[in-house]
Amino acid sequence: MIAIIDYGIGNIHSLISAFQSYELNGLPVKVVLTSDENVLKTAQMVILPGVGAFKYAMEELEKRDLVRVINELYQMGKPLVGICLGMQLLYESSEEYGFCKGLGLLKGKVVEIPEEIKKPHMGWNALELKEFGLKTPASCLISHLSKDSYVYFVHSFYAAEIESSTLVASANYGVEIPAIVKKGNLIGFQFHPEKSGKVGGQLIQNVLALL
Numbered sequence: 432m433i434a435i436i437d438y439g440i441g442n443i444h445s446l447i448s449a450f451q452s453y454e455l456n457g458l459p460v461k462v463v464l465t466s467d468e469n470v471l472k473t474a475q476m477v478i479l480p481g482v483g484a485f486k487y488a489m490e491e492l493e494k495r496d497l498v499r500v501i502n503e504l505y506q507m508g509k510p511l512v513g514i515c516l517g518m519q520l521l522y523e524s525s526e527e528y529g530f531c532k533g534l535g536l537l538k539g540k541v542v543e544i545p546e547e548i549k550k551p552h553m554g555w556n557a558l559e560l561k562e563f564g565l566k567t568p569a570s571c572l573i574s575h576l577s578k579d580s581y582v583y584f585v586h587s588f589y590a591a592e593i594e595s596s597t598l599v600a601s602a603n604y605g606v607e608i609p610a611i612v613k614k615g616n617l618i619g620f621q622f623h624p625e626k627s628g629k630v631g632g633q634l635i636q637n638v639l640a641l642l
Contacts, residue, residue, distance in 0.1 A: 434474035449625035481516030485525035518619030539593035548605040582627040
């Protein structure tokens with residue numbers, strides 16, 4: 432079972448549909464949208480989605496006592512996947528609408544794309560695969576992808592000052608945008624795999640293969 436964290440933010444119907452269209456161990460993937468601590472802790476994988484503002488998202492997570500739950504999931508070694516804003520929330524802080532603390536599970540801070548660059552970064556952009564052709568713990572995330580893989584982004588802020596060892600793929604948008612990160616049981620996608628066609632579908636399959 433895959434559990435998507437429900438904290439009242441974002442349209443996640445396409446995300447649910449995307450995961451449900453694949454199989455896990457030969458069976459259709461069961462996906463639930465929930466904020467129930469017990470369900471989250473018994474799921475095989477937990478997804479933290481998100482669109483909108485960092486500060487508002489953190490407030491909603493705090494209100495539902497989900498910050499504590501997410502930290503406990505991380506300590507349990509539960510596979511935890513952050514998508515778009517959900518990836519940004521994994522970092523220590525954001526400057527969006529003023530300073531705001533994040534979950535702090537990854538080192539780094541979320542900053543605005545420079546003002547001279549058109550915002551939002553919206554549409555298709557190529558992934559620069561850092562692990563391409565290498566046999567590392569993170570390389571399984573980008574298996575069966577080519578060097579000209581494109582995915583769909585919608586964001587105005589990005590993770591900066593991150594640990595270089597966590598970077599699996601980036602995108603060039605005037606600045607280097609961390610696009611895929613991985614550290615232990617944490618995975619982050621800055622883009623929307625569920626809206627990224629065949630490449631996004633392959634990435635979802637790669638994530639499921641980790642289970």
